[in-house]
């Protein structure tokens with residue numbers, strides 16, 4: 308088991324009622340767990356708890372059978388990364404894209420090499436000229452592929468994918484999905500895939516949960532399993 312949620316509940320500050328309760332969920336190594344649910348049902352809340360951004364009010368988060376405390380320890384923060392719906396959130400607007408791409412090297416205390424970075428970025432369809440441009444001048448698809456390349460430089464084992472393609476056009480969507488599938492195969496990554504697109508979820512996920520009224524139900528069907 309890569310990651311597991313046990314009886315997770317979250318009540319936001321100044322609110323009376325929990326937005327999610329009794330949430331139990333598993334993600335296996337090399338597999339994708341999907342969460343489907345309407346807008347406001349609490350999908351991102353679950354994703355942010357698993358990414359360590361948000362502390363649950365109740366319950367326990369396990370990573371590789373280790374119960375985690377918040378904030379997550381540094382070595383776990385490196386292994387768990389998140390890709391957001393809006394790719395620009397992944398980049399500090401006051402930093403050049405090249406500076407942003409250097410950050411993972413700093414975090415991992417490894418030597419930066421422009422040559423190796425560019426070789427890596429090529430796999431994501433990103434080139435040197437993109438890095439020289441202002442982040443806001445890149446297309447949504449380019450920026451999301453760069454955001455994905457950036458979190459991959461952290462050498463993660465688990466990714467939270469919070470509707471990573473919902474702001475993109477059809478071609479860019481397919482590019483990102485194909486990249487995610489390839490990366491999963493090559494690096495045995497576990498994914499939490501948040502979506503409101505049933506067909507996409509069925510195509511992409513090995514296990515699907517439905518979120519309704521703050522509670523999670525397993526889909527009772529295993530899809531896309533070899």
Ligand SMILES: Nc1ncnc2c1ncn2[C@@H]1O[C@H](COP(=O)(O)OP(=O)(O)OP(=O)(O)O)[C@@H](O)[C@H]1O
Nearest residue numbers: 319320326344345346347348349350351352353503
């Ligand atoms: N920081 C916050 N403080 C108070 N309430 C919040 C906060 N963040 C989210 N909520 C509320 O919690 C509920 C669940 O929000 P969440 O963003 O998890 O839903 P979602 O399923 O991801 O929705 P969408 O599909 O629109 O992204 C919503 O009612 C939302 O307004």
Ligand SMILES: [Mg+2]
Nearest residue numbers: 350351352469
């Ligand atoms: Mg959301």
